[in-house]
Amino acid sequence: MRIEMPHEVEWIIDKIRSNGYEAFAVGGCVRDTLLGREPGDWDITTSAKPEEVKGIFGKTVDTGLQHGTVTIIKNRNGYEVTTYRIDGEYHDGRHPESVEFTSNLKEDLKRRDFTINAMAYSHETEIVDEFGGMEDLDNKIIRCVGLAHDRFTEDALRILRAIRFAAQLGFEIEAETYKAIADIAPNLKKVSKERIQVELTKLLLSDYPEKVVMVEATGISPYVTDDFGAVFVREDAYLASENREDGSSPEKTGLAACAESFAKLKALPKEKSMRWAGFLRHMEPNTVRGILKGLKLDNETIDNGKVMVGAAQAPLNPEKPEIRKCLSRMSAYQFEGCLYLKELDGDTNVEEIRRLWKEIEEAGDCISLKTLAVNGGDLMAAGVERGKQFGETLSWLLDLVLENPDLNKKEILLHKLEEKMAGKISS
Numbered sequence: 005m006r007i008e009m010p011h012e013v014e015w016i017i018d019k020i021r022s023n024g025y026e027a028f029a030v031g032g033c034v035r036d037t038l039l040g041r042e043p044g045d046w047d048i049t050t051s052a053k054p055e056e057v058k059g060i061f062g063k064t065v066d067t068g069l070q071h072g073t074v075t076i077i078k079n080r081n082g083y084e085v086t087t088y089r090i091d092g093e094y095h096d097g098r099h100p101e102s103v104e105f106t107s108n109l110k111e112d113l114k115r116r117d118f119t120i121n122a123m124a125y126s127h128e129t130e131i132v133d134e135f136g137g138m139e140d141l142d143n144k145i146i147r148c149v150g151l152a153h154d155r156f157t158e159d160a161l162r163i164l165r166a167i168r169f170a171a172q173l174g175f176e177i178e179a180e181t182y183k184a185i186a187d188i189a190p191n192l193k194k195v196s197k198e199r200i201q202v203e204l205t206k207l208l209l210s211d212y213p214e215k216v217v218m219v220e221a222t223g224i225s226p227y228v229t230d231d232f233g234a235v236f237v238r239e240d241a242y243l244a245s246e247n248r249e250d251g252s253s254p255e256k257t258g259l260a261a262c263a264e265s266f267a268k269l270k271a272l273p274k275e276k277s278m279r280w281a282g283f284l285r286h287m288e289p290n291t292v293r294g295i296l297k298g299l300k301l302d303n304e305t306i307d308n309g310k311v312m313v314g315a316a317q318a319p320l321n322p323e324k325p326e327i328r329k330c331l332s333r334m335s336a337y338q339f340e341g342c343l344y345l346k347e348l349d350g351d352t353n354v355e356e357i358r359r360l361w362k363e364i365e366e367a368g369d370c371i372s373l374k375t376l377a378v379n380g381g382d383l384m385a386a387g388v389e390r391g392k393q394f395g396e397t398l399s400w401l402l403d404l405v406l407e408n409p410d411l412n413k414k415e416i417l418l419h420k421l422e423e424k425m426a427g428k429i430s431s
């Protein structure tokens with residue numbers, strides 16, 4: 005079967021081949037093309053040694069020379085070309101102690117994690133499939149190349165990659181592979197939190213985010229963060245209490261119920277903050293912060309997660325003053341996130357809140373100190389003393405305006421301030 009490759013990849017493979025070496029597109033790009041998915045990147049594997057690849061192309065970037073990888077820049081895109089290699093012994097449960105180059109493609113394919121990731125392609129040979137990758141693609145199965153137990157012991161990150169691919173592709177994990185995941189789960193201790201996070205983020209951003217329950221089902225949760233398992237306990241309790249409220253008895257309980265609930269995350273935009281916030285939306289906002297921080301997410305995602313979840317849990321009526329107050333405390337993006345989360349939990353006011361929000365925006369209502377009609381200078385001129393009181397006075401004025409935007413005029417606000425200072429209005 006012939007598959008289409010970008011011209012740059014064809015050019016690189018041809019050039020290496022015309023110099024007397026073998027070269028193939030390999031791994032994720034072959035898998036994704038066969039599935040009709042757009043590959044993220046095109047990796048090339050070759051029998052040429054790194055120095056030989058450098059000799060052929062002249063201009064290359066040394067990306068991982070010790071692992072045999074050089075990058076070739078063509079039309080502003082980088083393509084990684086890696087020499088066939090055999091990974092040496094794994095001692096730390098994550099990286100091989102050494103790598104050895106080989107001239108045998110099969111050896112290189114054998115070191116790869118899953119059968120669907122261990123296929124190579126060139127126009128001359130077409131698909132090279134030594135480990136039944138095509139069959140597993142057809143049957144939608146994630147299966148280790150070789151003995152699953154050994155492969156996960158070598159590199160525990162593969163455990164999370166298996167679950168992540170299951171979520172991205174909507175595949176099932178083959179029985180032996182699944183069993184080995186549960187057995188080797190404690191080895192995840194050896195994997196850095198960042199790497200764990202990257203896999204979980206890809207999982208949550210995928211088309212099948214409900215597969216996240218596999219993290220709990222296979223016993224991986226304790227190695228993610230201390231309180232990761234609590235997310236599933238909490239979700240289950242939330243669903244049970246919801247059922248009590250509407251008087252129904254649940255068809256599913258436990259992780260099956262959680263999976264059904266997390267499937268709703270598909271309705272959220274494929275954005276990191278949104279998906280993490282959606283997944284954690286029934287947790288305490290401080291716990292959300294703790295989990296995201298523990299997984300070394302960036303500060304923006306941590307802040308978005310905590311704020312969106314906190315706001316989603318607070319009641320919000322479809323009334324403009326309440327909406328303006330909410331908007332004054334967070335970014336528009338966070339408010340959007342909050343509404344998405346409320347919608348997931350069936351809040352029927354969201355549509356009306358969105359409509360009112362649009363009106364607020366169109367009217368240009370003041371929702372922050374930036375557009376308040378008085379500023380610090382005006383307060384000083386009016387005789388408000390610097391210090392704690394200063395900020396409190398500004399936010400008192402902002403509150404008046406959030407309640408009623410018609411008051412956002414300098415003379416009106418200064419008049420209100422005078423009255424307050426004369427003791428006519430108590431705050």
Ligand code: ATP
Binds near residue numbers: 122
């Ligand atoms: P994607 O880029 O969509 O995440 P991918 O399959 O291309 O998926 P990469 O991490 O880019 O994944 O790796 C490229 C290839 O390298 C994989 O297809 C696989 O053959 C191999 N590979 C990557 N990580 C590992 C690993 N931890 N153990 C064994 N082989 C791996």
Ligand code: MG
Binds near residue numbers: 032033044
């Ligand atoms: Mg890739």
